[in-house]
Amino acid sequence: MTARHVVIIGNGPAANEAAISLRTQAPDARITIISKEPIRYYKPHLLPDLIAGKVSEQDLYVNPLEFYKENDIRLRLGQEVVHVSFATNEVVMEHKEVVRFDGLIIATGGKPRIPEPLQVFEDLMLSLKTLSDAKVWKERLRWVDSVLIVGGDLTSLSFTKAVLSLGKKVYFILHGDSFWPVRFNEELSSEVSQRLSDRGVEVISCRKILRLVMASEDSVEVETDGRKLRVGAIGAFFGLVPDVKFLARSGLAIERGIVVDEFLRTRFEGVYAAGDCAQVYHPKLRDYWVSIGYRNARNLGRVAALNLLGGQESAETAPAGIFQLDDISVNTSWWTEF
Amino acid sequence: MPKVDITVEVCGMAGDGTIAAGGLVNEAMSLGGFSVLGFDSYPAEIRGFGRCVTRSRIGSNEIGALADETHILISLDDLQSRSRVPFLARDSAVLFDSKPDTLLEEEQSLAAVVEPGTALFGIPFTYLATAATGTSRGRNLAALGGFAALFGVQPEWFRRVITRKFQSKGEKVLEVNLKSFDAGFHYALEKFADRLRPSFAAANVVAGPEKVMLSGNQAIGQAALDAGLKLYFGYPITPATPIMEFLAKYLPAKGGRVVQMEDEIASVGAVLGAFYAGARAMTATSGPGFALMTELITHGVMAEIPAVILNAQRGGPSTGLPTKTEQSDLHAAVFGGPGDSSRIVIAPSNVAECYSFTVQSFQLAEKYQTPVIVLTDFYLDNRVENVVMPVASEKEKTDGNLYPDESLQGSYHRYLDTESGVSPRSLPGMEGFAYVATGLEHTERAQPDYTPEIHTKMTGKRHRKLQYALEDLPVPVEYSDGGQLDVGIIGWGSTFGSIQEAVNMARERGWKVAALKITSIFPYHEKEIRSFMTKCREILITELNYEGQLANLIGHLHRKEVVRLNQVTGVPFSPSAIFSKIEALLQAGVS
Numbered sequence: 029m030t031a032r033h034v035v036i037i038g039n040g041p042a043a044n045e046a047a048i049s050l051r052t053q054a055p056d057a058r059i060t061i062i063s064k065e066p067i068r069y070y071k072p073h074l075l076p077d078l079i080a081g082k083v084s085e086q087d088l089y090v091n092p093l094e095f096y097k098e099n100d101i102r103l104r105l106g107q108e109v110v111h112v113s114f115a116t117n118e119v120v121m122e123h124k125e126v127v128r129f130d131g132l133i134i135a136t137g138g139k140p141r142i143p144e145p146l147q148v149f150e151d152l153m154l155s156l157k158t159l160s161d162a163k164v165w166k167e168r169l170r171w172v173d174s175v176l177i178v179g180g181d182l183t184s185l186s187f188t189k190a191v192l193s194l195g196k197k198v199y200f201i202l203h204g205d206s207f208w209p210v211r212f213n214e215e216l217s218s219e220v221s222q223r224l225s226d227r228g229v230e231v232i233s234c235r236k237i238l239r240l241v242m243a244s245e246d247s248v249e250v251e252t253d254g255r256k257l258r259v260g261a262i263g264a265f266f267g268l269v270p271d272v273k274f275l276a277r278s279g280l281a282i283e284r285g286i287v288v289d290e291f292l293r294t295r296f297e298g299v300y301a302a303g304d305c306a307q308v309y310h311p312k313l314r315d316y317w318v319s320i321g322y323r324n325a326r327n328l329g330r331v332a333a334l335n336l337l338g339g340q341e342s343a344e345t346a347p348a349g350i351f352q353l354d355d356i357s358v359n360t361s362w363w364t365e366f
Numbered sequence: 367m368p369k370v371d372i373t374v375e376v377c378g379m380a381g382d383g384t385i386a387a388g389g390l391v392n393e394a395m396s397l398g399g400f401s402v403l404g405f406d407s408y409p410a411e412i413r414g415f416g417r418c419v420t421r422s423r424i425g426s427n428e429i430g431a432l433a434d435e436t437h438i439l440i441s442l443d444d445l446q447s448r449s450r451v452p453f454l455a456r457d458s459a460v461l462f463d464s465k466p467d468t469l470l471e472e473e474q475s476l477a478a479v480v481e482p483g484t485a486l487f488g489i490p491f492t493y494l495a496t497a498a499t500g501t502s503r504g505r506n507l508a509a510l511g512g513f514a515a516l517f518g519v520q521p522e523w524f525r526r527v528i529t530r531k532f533q534s535k536g537e538k539v540l541e542v543n544l545k546s547f548d549a550g551f552h553y554a555l556e557k558f559a560d561r562l563r564p565s566f567a568a569a570n571v572v573a574g575p576e577k578v579m580l581s582g583n584q585a586i587g588q589a590a591l592d593a594g595l596k597l598y599f600g601y602p603i604t605p606a607t608p609i610m611e612f613l614a615k616y617l618p619a620k621g622g623r624v625v626q627m628e629d630e631i632a633s634v635g636a637v638l639g640a641f642y643a644g645a646r647a648m649t650a651t652s653g654p655g656f657a658l659m660t661e662l663i664t665h666g667v668m669a670e671i672p673a674v675i676l677n678a679q680r681g682g683p684s685t686g687l688p689t690k691t692e693q694s695d696l697h698a699a700v701f702g703g704p705g706d707s708s709r710i711v712i713a714p715s716n717v718a719e720c721y722s723f724t725v726q727s728f729q730l731a732e733k734y735q736t737p738v739i740v741l742t743d744f745y746l747d748n749r750v751e752n753v754v755m756p757v758a759s760e761k762e763k764t765d766g767n768l769y770p771d772e773s774l775q776g777s778y779h780r781y782l783d784t785e786s787g788v789s790p791r792s793l794p795g796m797e798g799f800a801y802v803a804t805g806l807e808h809t810e811r812a813q814p815d816y817t818p819e820i821h822t823k824m825t826g827k828r829h830r831k832l833q834y835a836l837e838d839l840p841v842p843v844e845y846s847d848g849g850q851l852d853v854g855i856i857g858w859g860s861t862f863g864s865i866q867e868a869v870n871m872a873r874e875r876g877w878k879v880a881a882l883k884i885t886s887i888f889p890y891h892e893k894e895i896r897s898f899m900t901k902c903r904e905i906l907i908t909e910l911n912y913e914g915q916l917a918n919l920i921g922h923l924h925r926k927e928v929v930r931l932n933q934v935t936g937v938p939f940s941p942s943a944i945f946s947k948i949e950a951l952l953q954a955g956v957s
Contacts, residue, residue, distance in 0.1 A: 066485060066561075093482050103482040123464040123488045125475040160560070 032058060034336065035119055035127060037109050038135035039063030040072065041322050042303025044090065045329030046133045051099045053337050059101045060127065062119070066106030067159060068093060073322045075162040076183070079169065080190035088159065112278050114296040131298045131336045134275070134286060135329055138268025138304040143203070146178070146264065149240040152248055153178070153264040156187055165263075169194055171246045172260020178237065179203050180220060182320065184265030188229060198229045199259060201237070201252070203266070232257075268320075270305035283307055285318050290342045292332040300336055302328035308343050370400065370426040370569040373433045374513070376506075377419045377450050378442030383506035386531075387440065388420020389750075390510060392579050393527035395422070396752035398520060398566070399573030401429045403863075404750040405938075407689070417446040426569045430716070430863030432749075434940045438517065440509050442491070444476040451479050459563065461512050463505070464488025487516060487558060494549040495542075504546025511550025518564025521551050577752040582720040582742055585756070586676060587612030589724035590648055591620060592758040597647040598624045599636040604688040605744040606650040606678040630655035634662045634675060641672040642803060644767070644793040646728050650676035653695050654685060660703035663737050667707040667828060669803040670781065670791070672731035672738070676724070679743040681936050690936030691744035693859050696915035699739045700888040706825055708832055710734060711887040712840060713741040715862040717751040719885070723840065725758045732766030734835045735791055736828075741887065743910070745938045746860035767791060770799055779810040783823060787831030832889045839886035842894045845869060846880030846901075853951050854902030855881040856895070856928075858916055860938060861908055867941035872948050879948055890920060899924045904951050906931055908944055 034050055036043045039061055047059050070088040077083045096103040111120040112132070119127040140155035154168065155161055169175070174197035177184050184200075191198050202217055221231045234252035240262065243249045249258050270285045280294055281287040285307030292300045292308065303325040307316045331343045374391055378384035385406050392404040404422040423433050435455040441447035441462040454460070462476050472478045477486060489512040495504040507528065514521050524547055532540040555562075580588070587609050590598070598617060600610045614624040627633040633649040640647035651659065656677045666673045679695045681687025699711045710730055714723040723740055731738040770778055770790035775798035782789040789810075792799030806814040807821050845866060846854075853872075857865040862883045872879040882898045884890060899905055905928040907917040914921070914930035921928040931947045933939055 068482065096482065102478075104477065105482045106486045107477050120469070121475075121477070123462070123470075123475075123477055124466055124468075125470045125472060125477060127472045127478070 032130040033128065034059050034131040034133065035129040036061045036133045036135060037063075037112075037119070038133075038137055038303065038305070039065060039069050039103075039105070040135060040137045040303060041069075041325040042135035042137070042329035042332070043133070044069045045326040046135060046302060046333040047101050047329075048099065049330045049333035050337065051101060053334065060104060060129075061096075061101060062104045062107055062109055062121075062127070064106065064108035065158060065160075068103070068105065070159055071322060072157070072159075073186075075156055075159065076186040076190040078159075078162050079156075079165050079187070080193045082190075082193075085159070108274075110274050112275060112280075114279055114299060117298075129298075132300070133329070133332050133336060134272070134294075134299070134301040134305060135303045135325075135332070136271040136305045137325075139271040140264065141266045141269040142264055143266055146237065149237070149262075150264075152240045152242060153262045155264050156183055157268065165261075168246075168261050169196065173197060174199065174259045174261075176201065176248075176250055176257070176259040176262045177265055178262060179265035179267075181265045181267040184263070185220075187263065187265065188224065188227075192227060192229070196260075199257065200224050200229050200231045201234060202231065268304055270307075272305055283316070287316070291335045291340065292328060292343050293335065298336065300332040302332040311342070368565075368568050370424065370565060370571070371429075371433070372424050372437045372517075372565060373435065374422045374424060374438045374440065375419060375436045375450060375453075376440045376442065376509075377417065377447040378506070379446050380416050380418050382418065382442040383503075384418035384442055385420055387442070387506040387510055388422060389579070390507075390524065390527055390531065391420070391422050391424075391513070392750055392752070393530070394510075394514075394519065394523040395424045395566075396577050396579055397523045397527060397573065399571040400566070400569075400752075401425045401427065402579065402750070402752045403429045403432060404579070405432055405745065406748060417443075417449065419450065424566075426571050429751075430866040431941055432938060434942050438513065440513055441476050442506055442509060444470060445474045447476045448479050451476075451481070454481070454484060456481075456483050457485075459485040459487060459516070461487045461489055461509060461516070463491040463509075465490030465493040467492060485561065485563075487512065487554065487561075489550060489554055489557075491550065494553055495546040498545040498549040499542045501542060504542045507543045507546035508550030508553075511547040511552070512554035513550075514547075515551045515554035516558060516562055518562070518567030520567075521547070575754050578755050579750045579752050580717050580721075580755075581608070581748055581750045582714070582717050582746040583608040583678075583748065584612055585717045585720040585753075586650070586724045586740070586742070586747075587616070589721040589756070589758065590674075591616055593725045593728045593763055594646050595620075595648060595728075596622045596645040597636070597640045598622070598649070599627050599633040599640075599647065600624070600649050601627055601630050601633050601651070601655060603630075603652045603655050605680055605747045606652050606655075606676065608747070609650040609676065609678075630658040631662060634659040634666075634673065637673045637675070638662060638666050638669075638671045641731065642794070646674075646732075648674035648676065648728075650678060652678045652680050652688075653682040653698070656695060656698060657702070660698070663709065663739075664703035664705055664707040665805045666737040667703075667709050668705070668805050668807070670735040670789070670828070671803060672728075672735055674724075674727045674731050674738050674740070676740045676742065678747045679741060681744075681934070687936050689744065691746075691860070691938060692910050692934065692936065693741075693743055693861065694911035694915065694934070695741065696858075696887060696909075696911070696919070699741050700919065706829070708829055708888065709736050710738045710832065710835060710839070710889070711741060712738065712885060713859045713887050714746065715857075715859055715883055715885065716746070717749070718753050718756060719840075720746065721756040722758075722762075723885070725762050726838075726840070729762070729764065729766035730835065730838060733768065733838065734788060734831050736831070741859060743860050749860075767793075769793075770796075775799065780812045781808060781810045781824065781827070783810055783827050786834040787827040787829070788834065789827075836886070836889050836891060839889070839891070842885065842891050842898070843883040844880065844894075844898055845883065847873075849901070850878065851880050851902045852878045852955060853880075853904045853906055853948050854898055855879070855906045855908055855944070855948070856884060856898075856916070856920070857881065857908045858884045858887060861910055864939040864941045864944055865908055868944035868948060871941065871945045877948070877952060884916065884920070887916070887919070892923060895920055896923050903955065904929055906947060906951060908932075908939060908947075910934065910939065 108122040176199040239251035286301035491505040491508040681690040780801035801812040
């Protein structure tokens, strides 16, 4: 394909890797990155280190703004896509602008997931997905002595480490929805539980959170089915769901991500999905998997770009790196032990 | 306390209320105690088409010039505002209408071209104004509400200036504007709660004595009124026309008249006639009109009749660049016309001086019985500054005419060759003091005479009085800390504000740099200029013309060739361009 104007929605590792691969392979292509976050590309997996004070905000950023200029990549930050029309190949922005494309890569990543029973407490719980979230945590941790972590996704473990390094007390509720999208099971739960306890984390065993109340400016009262406690802040860590609300009614198949084949193609010609927002078919497993993590996302971004330009590279990953679950497989090959 | 130095632009299509919005920004920030310098540019053509831009530099310290870059762009029209993007500072902010009536193509969208380091604030101006008032007319006010919320401007300042501006238009109009402002304010405050940039609030500026926003042209008009102007004769021309419009509005109430003449020749002729009869009069024009006036100006010189002529310079020659600024009429003002026709030429450099120099010009013209030319330029005429409302003293307004002594009745010599060259001047109707005012060379008794002796004597007389006038003319203003200097910059007119800013930048680096402002272009204060030049290793003369017309006039006073920095882009000098030249001169000196 001669890519005349490729629009990339998203500004994370998959999006940026796609952009630079496109530029390398198609020097004449017009490339536009559109991102609703108003800041440039950073490494999200370093956010816990930022909170711990191990790295500065500047250390997070990957490319200076000049990089995009030098590579003739139009970077549109703080601008949100609200609709995509695959009939007319148009992206519609929140500010009522229409951007036409010849090729499209959707790499919007995910957004924090809060299980339905806990959604009533959403306002009292912090998450950690963006730099903005990390800044809120950093500020909050200046004033509080203790944190309760609910959930147990992969980010929660590095976040716990960060909070412990600041000398704060950490409580942990391994929720039934923990480890999402990896299925919660006894074996995994007790292994993680043990590791947390070894590090000085107080793991609270409960089935249900009954009540969360703001007790004061810097404390929240928590009542579970077995215990009451007061903590400085509560973090919800239940993994991510694909950030693809803008694609509703677009005609794209979306399950736990945008459904794509092993070449990251959607059902529309010239439209690809990559990174955390994609649900990728694995021909050997004969099933779908979702990607988590920085390195995987970059790889998928690269593959999407190459295939958009006419390549035939498969996104399949080594089966050893994939957790096999009932209805979904997840590549966690990057997962470092807590 | 953080210093504030922020440039705000409002950009839209003619008819969007751009100029009105920019004016309200100026008024509100002035009310809050900030220094404000504003400059509008708008199409010279027909209303309803073309781009309008207002630029307001707002500071906690005194401001002398526009800045190079814009920090906040308030866009009322995406397509028009795209052209302003190259002027945005690196960490600037852009406010734009995020819910226009129709979908925009990428080629029309402002968001499509802003640099990624720019903070974008999409505020649905049109929607908010319509929802709050039932009409979209207040969308520019909704934009200002967003601006106030985002940047820590007290909404009360805006509410007061909005009320002041619109209350005369009726309750309904005022309500539309206030409600639209509030809608934008509350929307932005809530929507961007985590992205507010309260720069103005952080400056903690305390409002001093109340100031008014005045343009150079308004100050000139007001000064003429205060000086007791009786007659204004003029022919419309950019950028001088607003003076006539101002006087047409206010002069009749003071018993005066504004007369639109058939051309500039008639205008200056009428001014000479009015002064001949003893009435204060003036005309204002620009380069092409001034060229037409020159013959009659020299008539004023020869016949020794006062006149006040304002030349609002614009890009030339000929019709040139009507809506662009330039300082290229200095030669024409000083030397223009036949014969040795020296006259007084003064040049204000800011709005306050536009007022004071205009007031003074009437007395000077009367006292020295010669045309006085006030040289301004497009940038100075149209820029607005917040100043404490100037008031002319009774002394400044006093009749400057030197009337003949009663004892001379019957033996009156209209052109008596006195030591100063100034002769008592009678007015028509003064019995026993009649004379013939003539453009022919003449004797002391006003009789035509072409003999070598008379022409030599009378030419000397007419020039001598100008040297005497020096004691009444505004003296050069030195802007220095004293001591020996590496670079001395000399400038005049509206350029001087940029020079001051450049000198400030240089001084902050510890460089020995100073400036001298020439306010009396002709005659000039040779002693003071030489004294300044003596202290400087290099003299840099900075002007908005090609040749260096002031440098041609006074450059010979320096012991070595002066350095010239000239610009003919039609836009004012940026302080950084002057600063770069200073830096280059210093580096050359070091090597």
